[in-house]
Amino acid sequence: MDNKERARREREKIREFDKELFRYTGQVAWFLPGLFSFIVLVMTGIPLQAVITDRGMAATCVIMVTWVTYFVLQPYINVTDSLMQRQKKSGTWSRLKFLPVSKGAYRRVREGYLFRYLWKLALAGCIIQCAMTALDGGTVTVWNFLYVVCMLLVYPLCMGWLLLLTG
Numbered sequence: 001m002d003n004k005e006r007a008r009r010e011r012e013k014i015r016e017f018d019k020e021l022f023r024y025t026g027q028v029a030w031f032l033p034g035l036f037s038f039i040v041l042v043m044t045g046i047p048l049q050a051v052i053t054d055r056g057m058a059a060t061c062v063i064m065v066t067w068v069t070y071f072v073l074q075p076y077i078n079v080t081d082s083l084m085q086r087q088k089k090s091g092t093w094s095r096l097k098f099l100p101v102s103k104g105a106y107r108r109v110r111e112g113y114l115f116r117y118l119w120k121l122a123l124a125g126c127i128i129q130c131a132m133t134a135l136d137g138g139t140v141t142v143w144n145f146l147y148v149v150c151m152l153l154v155y156p157l158c159m160g161w162l163l164l165l166t167g
Helices: 003-044 048-053 055-077 092-096 105-135 140-167
Strands: 078-082 089-091
Touching: 003 055, 003 105, 003 140, 048 055, 048 140, 055 078, 055 105, 055 140, 105 140
Parallel strands: none
Antiparallel strands: 078 089
């Protein structure tokens, strides 16, 4: 068996584990990422030209995007033992390490989940940013696109990578 086939089988095993995991957690795990994503999308409605002048707004957006990244990855990183009396949390890697999967495949699958969530968020953010900038009477520049792409895609992917690396 070559490396590509082995990597594909590892990813399949991890995804099967995640399907079983979400059978028990349901949609509750997506409430907080959805809430923070909605707040971030509302904040992208503020034109970049106004955000540049208000440092507090930029810091708030960075904090919200960090929370989005954390809460999107949280169900994939920690598992709550609901059958235990104290409902102790443990890492999903501690459960998966007994399967024939590598830590690299584990991280790649998790990063793939995060990327699929974030590119949709960044696309919606670009549309909202450009529409609100145009409606405000300003001109839409390449900086409006770069601001949203960096804030909603590049930065959260880097934060997610660090979270998976340390978690």
